[in-house]
Every structure is written in structure tokens, then in C-alpha cells.
Amino acid sequence: MRVGVVVFPGSNCDHDCYDVCDRILGVPTTMIWHQETRLPDCDVLIIPGGFSYGDYLRVGAIARFSPIMDAVIDFANRGGLVIGICNGFQILLEAGLLPGVLLRNRSTKFICESVFIRVESNQNRFTRNYRSNQVISLPIAHAEGNYYIDADGLADLEEKQQILFRYASENGEISDIANPNGSLENIAGICNAQGNVLGMMPHPERVADPILGLTDGIALFQSLL
Amino acid sequence: MKAKVYISLKKGILDPQGKAVERALATLGFSGVEGVRIGKYLEVELKPQEAETASQSVKEMCEKLLANTVIETYRYELEPD
Amino acid sequence: MKAKVYISLKKGILDPQGKAVERALATLGFSGVEGVRIGKYLEVELKPQEAETASQSVKEMCEKLLANTVIETYRYELEPD
């Protein structure tokens, strides 16, 4: 299993994702500079969090046109595994690999805190190490995490079980109080129809090392092995 | 030559920043406000060229990058120097 | 009644966002671009009222909240319904 971490100017969580894959899981991991046009051979691509292009104009709007993106889109369309975390999720949306859009948080403020997330189903490649409806604690850190999609799109997501993570209360209840940024139906993470592209706002790479406390994120990375 | 581009959120799309400004205006005592929507206003300096070609390229810029046509609409005006 | 407010950075004030978009347009092959400045475009819905009073209160809104007059300038138009 070989992992590739795509690095844009302004990416911040590239080193964090690299550290989990390389140091904690011991998986061969390479950093891929956004100006490359071909991908090294790898089985999983991680598009990390951060402020690609300073989040200028629209989050992910400029990164979407980096030279590497055509190769990433082609890799995804051929069934390769792609995970977009936070800014990475926003880039996948701008690139059309995932449906919907991420708007400014309801509070208009940047939010960095641990939140409870309910794993909607473990039938997907990325969530197979969790139990369905399991409640885990993952940190979020964003100002534009307010997921939106029109009614048809939402119906489509639900019908094809593409909603993998929702913001929830500690006992797994989907409520507005448990919704930190105003996302439609508390959506925190979705996959595409084929299930090989995952986009999520929470940061699993930040809860993978016991020294930092909880490790609810490691199971997601282990699902790639 | 200058292009003035106005990008707004489509009707029905949530505008948290607009709501926040609306609330702030109320607390400042502006009673006559019924709604606020916030969008982007871009000024693009263009090399002198035919209005027709300029309009075509500005349209393309908006479609490709400046606006996210899923949730935003755009309009623009051209101003010869 | 609707007020359209345009807020721009003052001349000379650095516009990192405009710079980034300008470069992005260049990499997308739009060769005719000589500069981009990004500001805000607000639509403020107002209760029906005299144009004079509306204009006065919109001006005050800009001065007090909508524009950061240290680094931004503003202009606005009023559109009766």
C-alpha cells in the first residue's frame, strides 16, 4: 500500500498526514508537489488540510487548477482511493469529484475544537474499521465547513448511502445543537457514488497518536491498508 | 480597459455573513433594514482590446474561475479607459 | 427599495487576494489581464422610504460598519422597487 500526499502552496496538514502514514502506520508515503503533472505510482491519494492559495477568492478555487489536479481527477475516475480532508474536501468539491459546496460557517467564525461524529455506515472502504452509528471524537478546524447541496443532490446522497459522517451529540443524536457550522443535515463527510473518493471536514490525522489523547482517527487510515 | 464583475449568491443559498451584518446593523439602530446579501466585487484591468473579445474573455473567466456557478451568479460591465 | 453597495480597497493598499487571482488567471491562459482588485458587493433590502432618508442611512451604515474606512472606500446606488 503506497500513499501520496498532494502539497499545494498553503497546505498545512501535509506533514501531519505524512507523519501518521509514515511514522505511525509505517506505510511508504511520498509528498507530491502540486506543479507535477504525473502521479508517482500509489494506491491512495491524500489531499490534506490547510489554506491552499491562502483560501483566496474561494476556498480551493485556485488549487483546483494546479497542474497535478488533472492527474488526480483521472486517478479518481479510474477507481483510485482519494481522501480530501478539510481544505482537501473543498478542493475535491471545486474539482467536481464530489457533489455540493462548503459555505462560511453559520457563526462566520473559525472554529477549532473536538466534536462528536456519528459514522453513518461501515459499508464503505474508508469506514470499514468502525461500527455503523458508532460515535467518535474528531477535531475540526475551519471557517468554511458549512456543507450545502440542493434537495435533489441530498436525496441522491442519501439514496446511494454517500453520507459517511454526521455531526452528533455524545449519544449519537443528530441535533442542531451538535451542529458546529450549520451543515445541511449535520453532514461532516461524504463519498462519491463509486465510494472511492472521500471528503470530510474533521481531521482524523490529528487523533492518531496516543500521546495527544484520543485516537479515534487511526481506524480511518488503517482502512487503507 | 476595465471590467467590473459582480458575483452574488443565488437566491435560497444560505448567506451567514449577510445575516451577521444584518444583525449588526440592527444592534447599531438601523431599523429600516430587511435583508443583507454579501457578494464579491472585482475590478479586472484588461489590455486595450475590442469590447467583443474583452466581454468574451471576462465571461470565460467568470465561468471558469471567478464564480462557482453551482451557487453563484455573476454579471459584469466593461469600461473603456 | 434596494441599496447596492460597492466596497474597494484604497489605492496603494496591498491586495493579496487580487494578486493571487491575477496569477491564477494567467496560469489559466488569460493573457490580457493587467491587474485584479477584489472588494465586496452588498445588496441591502430597505423598507420603502424617501430616497433622501434612505441615502443618508446607507451612507451612515457604510461609515459605521460596512466599510473599514481606514483601508476601504465605498459607493452605493439606490434602486426603488
Next chain:
Amino acid sequence: MSDPTAEDIAKHPLSPDEYKKICTLLDRKPNSCELAIFSAMWSEHCSYKSSRIHLKRFPTEGEHVIEGPGENAGVVDIGEGMVAVFKIESHNHPSYIEPYQGAATGVGGILRDIFTMGARPVALLNSLRFGPLDVPKNRYLLEHVVEGIAAYGNCMGVPTIGGEIYFHEVYSKNPLVNVFCLGIAKRSEIVTAKAGGVGNPVIYVGSKTGRDGIHGATMASAELTEAAEKRHTVQVGDPFTEKRLLEACLELFKSDAIVGIQDMGAAGLTSSSSEMADRGKTGLDIDLLKVPRREEGMIPEELMISESQERMLIVAKKGREAEVEKIFHKWDLDFSVIGVVTDDQMLRVREGDTIVAEIPVYALTSEAPVYERPIKPPKFQEIIQSLNVDLLQEPSSYSETLLTLLASPTLASKEWVYRQYDHMVQTNTVTGPGADAAVIRLKGSKRALAMTVDGNSTYCLLNPYYGGAITVAEAARNLVCVGALPIALSDCLNFANPEKPETMWHFSACIEGMVDACERFSIPVVSGNVSFYNEALDQGIYPTPVIGMVGLIKSLETPLTPGFKEAGEHIILIGETREEFGGTVYLKEIHSQERGYPPVLDFGKEKRVQDVVLKAAEAGILTAAHDCSEGGLALALADCCLLSEAGVGAIIKL
């Protein structure tokens, strides 16, 4: 270049004697560009002319110290071949004029001071002071300062892991924005800021130059009168460019292609060029025509003192320019060879062939004026130090009093602020905001670093000596409470107008207290900053020394945090409790008085208390630790219960 008119001279805050000294040093009149250069370099902000004689008293050596004050940041040895590089700096005046950009560029500046030394910034803290929150303008300043800090730090991917916020009337017109940054590097990778090697190229990298912050440096040295709020001096930050500048510089330092580097901070090109030449004992010849600019018609003096952000000055080895250019080209940054190192110890600035400034480097640096300002205690000092406790009415309900104190903005939870800071990026944060001190682990090692920022201006008002000493002790206590050995500190000294003897009385006495505490606790000062003229319309701030202190945890087991862990644990109070109400938060919030003598600090006893707690922490027998500071024992206990995840209470036998 024309000779400056009287009006030109008046534009710069140079005294007539200073102007005369310039003429003798040059043995001719300075032209307007030279005058601008002198006025920036001899400003209070850059030359420390009113504070230099007092700062000399600080102990700056120690077992861990590698680089003390004088470089861009202090460097301390943290073992296993690694070093920590850190500094705290103020951006007070710009934050009053434009809070978002003022605070953001403060973060940008302190980050550059760290990575210019070759270290990757891994942690940010900040110490903020505002006027009371019932005044709308103070709410506006707080909200936008926090947003500016968050926007810049978050975009740079450097976690903001701790800090403090105070609210007090004296800061209404003079908010304080002090930002602390710490970076990590291998000892062998440290880079210094010397312009060595005659003939080596002088290279400008980063953003283009504009008229940002013109007179910024001198503005920080001028009392903020209402009219003098210079609108056009707003510096605008671009964190996206700085992130590329950071990665480009760290990539550059892996090669040995450069001799020295310095960030262009206050007074931009002027201070970086003359300070690098001064350290290298060389001269610089720079051509302004080669300086990338973003505005037309900029005259030499504007280019020399502009404070446009995200720019660095590099001296590379002759012949290695292309190698350096390739790196900055990769990161899409401006690169331009603007001059060469010379051996005549002159700063020579030209526009093509015409010389616009020619000044001996020593005239700008070692010859900068040094003043021993007059000192006189304030008239009411005895009065405010007197406090008759018997006149204080005992609270009718102690519970109500505790709730009132907990609800006061200075003591209340700041979660709604630090929730806006990404305090987890880089996955090193073991203990984040809200604890006594923040702790980050060092990947690949059992060691960890703890850091805190602290200040108590009320104590410093009532007795500056003890106020200064307690500030050092307080920071050390916070580190010991997370199990860390205090190893070094950086200080940011925020004071009012130094031309007033009362200000200098506070300044000198505060430093004396800090010096004694540093020596008794063997904690050296490795870097720092002085911010004077925090005074507007005769309302000066209280003396506010703020300290950023760093501690070392040799082997991080389970992190020590203030929250009680489970019922049944014993609560132990270490140290003597005396009846001391002077300068307490209780006195201010409940009786709205700021009087009396601050708590007496017995250095010997304080050191023993700290050592005992540290030993107990290292032995792993503590499950929680917290120091009694503002609000005393009651607030400390309340914190320990509120911060406990086990939802426990506490029974105390007085």
C-alpha cells in the same frame, strides 16, 4: 539629493541635539533620504535609546543559552542536538489604528524573526490587553485583533496554543498586542544575520515594496495624539506569501549557499541592511532601482523605510545566486540582487549611478543616542500603596462574590477566543489553551516543551519592583505546574512615555525586580522588545512587562493538567497564605479599588515551592497542579473543578 527643509526635519521625531549629532557624524548635513534613515534607526523602537542602559542589567547567560539578545531571536539548547528559538514582540500602535491588520502583521513579523534564524515555527502564544467590554470600540478592537491573529496564524499552519487577555480602563486608547513565537531546529542548522564576506551579493526576496507603514517605526515612537493617527501607515499582511517565504527559506538553509539573512521588520530595508552590516563588521552597497516595487513614483526614503510585509534580506555566497533564485522561483516569490557587501563599513544607497545615501554603519547602530532618562516616583505612590483592610466591608455572600469574580472578563473563560485559533495543526499539542502553560511534544523524542505568557500590571503599578519579580515568578510557577523546568525567557516591556520621569521610575524598578528574580531562579533573558509611548491624550497605560517563558520536560509521561481527575484525591496547598489584599482582583472587581502593597515575594521560599512541585510532578505522584494567581485560592479551586472532565467538586477545610 536636496538638503532637508526645516519642515522635513520636523516631520521626523528627531530632537535638535540628535540632528546636530547626525551632522557631526557625517560632518555635513544629511540629505532627506539620510535623515529618514537616521530617524528610523534612532527611533525608540529600533535603538532602545531610553531603555538600553536598563536592559544591560538582565542576566543573559546560562547553561542552556546559545544565542542571547542581539540576534533576531534567542536560541536555547533543549538537548539531543536540538534547539528552541523564541521571542515575544509587541504590535500595539498599529493594532489600535487597524486592529485586524495590526495584529495579523504582528504575527507575521514574529514568525519571520524565528524562521530567519533557521527554525521552523511550531507554536504561537499571545498576550492581549483591552479597555472594558462595555465600550463598543473595545469590543470592536478585541474581535478584530483576535480575527487578525487567527487568520494569519491559521493560514501559516502554526498552532496558537496559549495566551492571556486582560481588560482594564487604561488600555482603552492603548490596546496591547504582544505575540510570542517559538521554533525548533537542529543546533547545526541555526543561521545568523551577519553580512559577511566582501563581494558577496545582497539579495531581496519576498513581496514587492509599497508605501505600507511609512513612519511605522517612528509611529511606535510617537505618542498617539488623536490627530496624529496616521491613516496611510497601515501595513497589510499576506500570510499566503509568508507561508511560501517560510518554506523557501527552510529549503534554502539546507544548502550552505548563504552567509546571513534577516527579515525586514520595523524600518524595513534600513534596519535589515544596517544591522546585518553592523554584525558582519562590513559595509553594504545597495541599488534602489533593483528593489521590486508595487507602487509607482516611490522616492528613495520611501523605499528605505517602507514596512511592506513578508520581505527578507539575504547575503549569499558569491556565485551561488542562481541556486538561491531557483528556490524562490519555485515558491513564486520575488527575487532580486540589489547590492553587494563592501569592506568600507559604509551603508551606501544608490539609484543607478547617483548616490542617495552614504552613512557609516556605526553611526546608525553603536552611535545611536543612549539616554539616561530622569526618574521620579509618581506623586500618589505612597497614597496608592496604603490600604486599610478594616474599612473593607466583608462580603455578605462569599458564593456571590466568587461568581462575580468568575464572571469578570479578565478571569472568565476565554474559550470563545481561542476556539478561533487552530491550536492542533502540526499534531504536537499535548496541552493546549486554557491550562497553566501549553505543552508541545517533540516528535522522535521523549522530551516536551512548555511555554506561557504572563503579566500583572496592577502589581507593577502599586510596587514595580515586586510587580516585575512576581511576573517572572508567576511564569515559572505556571511551567512547574505542567511539570516543566523553566530554562529561559523573552520579555516584552510595554510602558508609557519615557520622557516622563514617572514612566522611567516604573520601568527601572520593574526591571530591577525582574533581574533579581531571573538571577535567584537562574532563568536568563534571551530575547525581548520594548514598547514605549503607550500613551494617548495623557492617559498612559500601567507599567506592563509581559514575559514569555519556556520550560523543558525531560520525559513526557501523562500530561499534567489543572483539572481534578477523580473523587477522593487529596488537595494540597503548598506555600504560606498571608493576609494580603493589595492589588487583588477581589479588591478591584468587588470594591473597585486598586491600592495596597502587592503580595510579598520571598525569593528563597518561592524557589523551594517551585522545586517541590516540580519534583513531585517528575515523580508522577501529582494528578493535577495549578498556581494561585489572580483570584487566589478560591479561583484556583474553581478552575480545577471547572476544568475537570470527571465533573467533581472539592471540600476545603480552612
